[in-house]
Amino acid sequence: MSEEMTTKTMTFEDKPVVLSVDHVYKNFKLPTEQATGLKQAFINWTRGIKGYKTQEVLKDISFQVHQGEFFGIVGRNGGGKSTLLKIISQIYYPNQGTVSVKGKLVPFIELGVGFNPELTGRENVYLNGCLLGFTNEEIDAMYDDIVEFAELEDFMDQKLKNYSSGMQVRLAFSVAIKAQGDILVLDEVLAVGDEAFQRKCDQFFTDVRKDPTKTVILVTHDMGSVKKYCTRAMMIKDGEVAAIGDKESVADQYTLANLEAEQKKAEKQRAKEEQKGLYPNGLNEHCPLLRTINVSPLICKSSDTFRFDVEYQYDEPGDFYLAIALHDIARGGITYDTGAKTFKMTKHGHQTVHFEMPLNLFNNGEFRLFTSLRTQSAVDPNNTDLVAVAIDDNACTFVIRDERNRDYALLSDRAMTITPTAEESGVEIVDPGLLAQLRINAGEAE
Amino acid sequence: MKAIEQLRDRYSYGLTILRGLVKTDFKLRYQGSFLGVAWSVLKPLMLFAVMYVVFGKFLRMTDGTPTYPVVLLLGICSWNFFGEATSIALHSIVDRGDLLRKIHFPNYIVVVSATLGSMISLGINYVVVLVFAFFNHVQFTWRVLLLPLNVFQLWVLALAFGLIFSTMYAYYRDIAHIWEVLQQIIFYGMPIIYPLSYAQEKGGEIGKFARLELLNPIAQSIQDIRHNFIAPATQPTVWNQFGGWIPRLFPIVLTVVLIVVGVYVFRRNSKKFAEVM
Numbered sequence: 016m017s018e019e020m021t022t023k024t025m026t027f028e029d030k031p032v033v034l035s036v037d038h039v040y041k042n043f044k045l046p047t048e049q050a051t052g053l054k055q056a057f058i059n060w061t062r063g064i065k066g067y068k069t070q071e072v073l074k075d076i077s078f079q080v081h082q083g084e085f086f087g088i089v090g091r092n093g094g095g096k097s098t099l100l101k102i103i104s105q106i107y108y109p110n111q112g113t114v115s116v117k118g119k120l121v122p123f124i125e126l127g128v129g130f131n132p133e134l135t136g137r138e139n140v141y142l143n144g145c146l147l148g149f150t151n152e153e154i155d156a157m158y159d160d161i162v163e164f165a166e167l168e169d170f171m172d173q174k175l176k177n178y179s180s181g182m183q184v185r186l187a188f189s190v191a192i193k194a195q196g197d198i199l200v201l202d203e204v205l206a207v208g209d210e211a212f213q214r215k216c217d218q219f220f221t222d223v224r225k226d227p228t229k230t231v232i233l234v235t236h237d238m239g240s241v242k243k244y245c246t247r248a249m250m251i252k253d254g255e256v257a258a259i260g261d262k263e264s265v266a267d268q269y270t271l272a273n274l275e276a277e278q279k280k281a282e283k284q285r286a287k288e289e290q291k292g293l294y295p296n297g298l299n300e301h302c303p304l305l306r307t308i309n310v311s312p313l314i315c316k317s318s319d320t321f322r323f324d325v326e327y328q329y330d331e332p333g334d335f336y337l338a339i340a341l342h343d344i345a346r347g348g349i350t351y352d353t354g355a356k357t358f359k360m361t362k363h364g365h366q367t368v369h370f371e372m373p374l375n376l377f378n379n380g381e382f383r384l385f386t387s388l389r390t391q392s393a394v395d396p397n398n399t400d401l402v403a404v405a406i407d408d409n410a411c412t413f414v415i416r417d418e419r420n421r422d423y424a425l426l427s428d429r430a431m432t433i434t435p436t437a438e439e440s441g442v443e444i445v446d447p448g449l450l451a452q453l454r455i456n457a458g459e460a461e
Numbered sequence: 462m463k464a465i466e467q468l469r470d471r472y473s474y475g476l477t478i479l480r481g482l483v484k485t486d487f488k489l490r491y492q493g494s495f496l497g498v499a500w501s502v503l504k505p506l507m508l509f510a511v512m513y514v515v516f517g518k519f520l521r522m523t524d525g526t527p528t529y530p531v532v533l534l535l536g537i538c539s540w541n542f543f544g545e546a547t548s549i550a551l552h553s554i555v556d557r558g559d560l561l562r563k564i565h566f567p568n569y570i571v572v573v574s575a576t577l578g579s580m581i582s583l584g585i586n587y588v589v590v591l592v593f594a595f596f597n598h599v600q601f602t603w604r605v606l607l608l609p610l611n612v613f614q615l616w617v618l619a620l621a622f623g624l625i626f627s628t629m630y631a632y633y634r635d636i637a638h639i640w641e642v643l644q645q646i647i648f649y650g651m652p653i654i655y656p657l658s659y660a661q662e663k664g665g666e667i668g669k670f671a672r673l674e675l676l677n678p679i680a681q682s683i684q685d686i687r688h689n690f691i692a693p694a695t696q697p698t699v700w701n702q703f704g705g706w707i708p709r710l711f712p713i714v715l716t717v718v719l720i721v722v723g724v725y726v727f728r729r730n731s732k733k734f735a736e737v738m
Contacts, residue, residue: 056632124562128563134485148478
C-alpha cells in the first residue's frame with residue numbers, strides 16, 4: 016500500500032508544473048455604507064470616512080499543480096475557495112503574489128455563461144465556445160461531439176428559451192466537457208442535474224483522470240467526489256492552506272474541521288441560551304441539562320472503542336432512565352438503541368456518566384448519538400415517558416475512518432460476510448482481503 | 462514576420478470574442494420586433510422628418526442650399542451613432558457583469574463591441590443617406606475618399622467616451638443620468654439641426670464666436686463628414702473657418718488625448734470590475 020503511494024507521488028512530481036500559485040494575498044474592501052452614488056462618495060470624502068472595511072480573504076497561499084493531476088480544493092464556506100478559484104481563472108487579481116498558468120485554462124465557475132435565451136442552441140454553443148477562447152474552426156470540430164453528448168440533435172435550431180431547464184443544463188455541460196482545454200477549473204458543477212446527468216459527470220471524470228495531458232482543479236464540499244476522483248487535495252481554512260497532499264488525510268481533516276466548528280457553534284448557542292434563561296431544543300425545566308459529549312477523538316478507527324459522557328441535571332424525585340440511540344447520518348436509519356429501561360440512573364442532580372462502545376462492526380460513516388431521559392409511565396407500567404432529549408447541538412457526532420473499511424454499506428466485513436455454501440463450486444472469491452477476513456471469521460466461529 | 466505572428470496570437474482571442482459579441486448583439490437588437498433591422502433605418506428617418514418639418518420649414522433654419530435636407534439627415538445619423546454608441550458603451554461593463562464575473566477575457570472588448578454594434582447601424586444609415594443624395598442630385602467629389610478617416614475619428618471619440626464612462630459607471634451609477642443631460646448640451650452646442658451660418662447671422666454679439674463650436678472634436682468630425690460626403694461647397698469645417706494650424710489641429714489633438722486618457726483610465730480600473738460591480 017505505502018509502496019504504491021510513493022510511486023504515485025513520484026509520477027506526479029515528475030510531470031511539469033502547469034499551475035503555480037505563489038504567495039497569493041487578496042483582500043476585499045467591503046463597503047460599510049451604501050456608496051454606489053456620487054453623493055454618498057462625496058459625503059464620505061468630506062467627512063474623511065473610508066466607507067469600507069478591509070477583509071482578508073486569502074492570506075498566503077502557495078501551491079503547485081502538475082500536469083495530469085486531478086486536484087481537489089476543499090474548505091468550509093467563506094474560507095476563500097471561490098476567491099482562489101477566481102484568482103486562478105484570472106477573474107480577480109491578487110493584491111500580492113503571482114499565479115502562472117501553462118496551457119489553455121478553461122474555467123467553469125458556472126455552467127452556460129453567456130447563454131442567451133433568444134439565440135438558438137447552435138448559436139449559443141458558438142457564442143459560449145468563443146467566450147471560452149475557441150476559434151470558430153475549433154468549435155466546428157467540437158460541435159458534433161457536443162450535440163451528440165447533449166442528445167439534442169433535433170433541437171439545435173430552436174431558441175434556447177424553448178428548451179426545458181434540463182436540456183439547457185445538458186447543453187451547457189456538454190460544451191463544458193467537450194471543450195478541449197488543458198486545465199479545467201470546476202466549481203461545484205457536480206451539484207446540479209438529475210441522476211442520469213450525475214452518472215455522465217461521473218463517467219467524464221473517470222475518463223479525464225486517465226488522460227495524462229488533462230489537468231482538473233475541482234472545488235467542492237463533497238468529500239465523496241474528492242475521494243473518488245482526486246489524486247491530490249488541498250484544504251483552505253481562513254485564507255490559508257490548512258492541509259495539502261494525500262486526499263484521504265485532507266478529507267479527514269476537513270471532516271474534523273467541520274465537526275469542531277459545529278461543536279464551537281453548539282457551545283456558543285448554549286452560552287447564549289443560558290444567558291437568556293431559555294432551554295435548548297429538546298430540554299425543559301424538569302431537565303435543564305442533557306448532553307452527549309465525546310471523550311474519544313471525533314475521528315476514530317474501527318479498532319477504537321468510542322468513549323463518551325452523558326451529562327445531565329435532573330432534580331425531580333422518582334426513578335428515571337437514560338436511553339441512547341445511535342443514528343447513521345449518511346445512510347439513514349437507527350443503527351442501534353439501548354432500549355428505554357436499560358439504564359436506570361441512581362444519582363439525581365448534576366451528574367456525568369461514562370459510556371463506551373465498540374466500533375469494529377461498522378464500515379466508514381458518520382454517526383450521531385442521541386440520549387434521552389425517561390421516567391416510568393404513570394398509565395402503562397411497561398412504558399416510559401420522555402422527559403428530555405439531547406438533540407441538535409447536544410447530540411454527539413463522530414466519524415469512523417479506517418483504511419480497512421469500505422464506504423458503501425454499514426456493516427464491515429468483520430461483522431458480516433456473505434459466503435457461498437460449501438457445496439457451491441460455481442463461485443470464486445476474487446478479493447483476497449475478503450477471503451482472509453472470511454478465514455478469520457470462520458476461525459473465530461470455531 | 463515573427464512580430465506579426467505574436468501580435469496575432471495576442472489578439473486573436475480578443476478578436477474571436479469581439480466577433481461573437483458584435484454578432485450576437487446585432488442579432489438581438491431588434492429581436493422579436495416585426496420590422497427587425499428596418500428600424501435601424503426608420504428611426505433616424507422619422508427623427509429627420511420631424512426635425513426637417515420643425516426646424517427647416519417652420520423655423521426656417523436652413524442655409525437655403527438644395528442639399529440642406531440630406532446634410533441634416535447625415536448630421537442626425539452621425540450624431541445618433543455617437544449618442545447610441547456612448548450610451549450602450551456606458552452600460553456595457555455593468556450589463557455584461559455576469560460574464561466578467563465568470564470568465565476571464567480582456568474586458569475592453571465589451572466596450573469595443575458596444576460601439577461597433579452602433580457602427581453597423583451607422584453603415585446602414587449611410588446607405589439611406591446615399592440614396593437620398595442621389596435623388597437630390599448631389600455632386601460627389603474626390604473628398605468622399607476622406608470619409609472613412611472622419612468616421613474613424615468619430616468612432617474613436619465614441620470609444621474614448623465609452624471607456625471613460627463605462628469605468629465610472631461601474632463605480633457610480635449617477636453617470637448614466639449625467640451623461641444624458643450632457644448629451645443634450647453637446648447636441649445643441651453643435652451645428653447639427655441648425656447651420657453654423659444661421660448661428661453666426663442671428664446670434665448677434667455671441668454669434669461671432671459660433672465658429673468656436675467647431676473646436677469640439679465631435680462637431681469637427683461630423684462637419685468633416687458632411688463636408689466630404691455631401692456638400693464641400695456649403696459646409697463650414699474647422700479647416701476653412703480657422704487660419705492658423707493651432708486651432709485647426711486642436712480637435713484632432715483633443716481626440717488623441719481623449720482616447721489616451723480613456724484607455725489609461727479603463728486599463729487602470731479594469732482589473733477591479735469583477736469585484737466592484
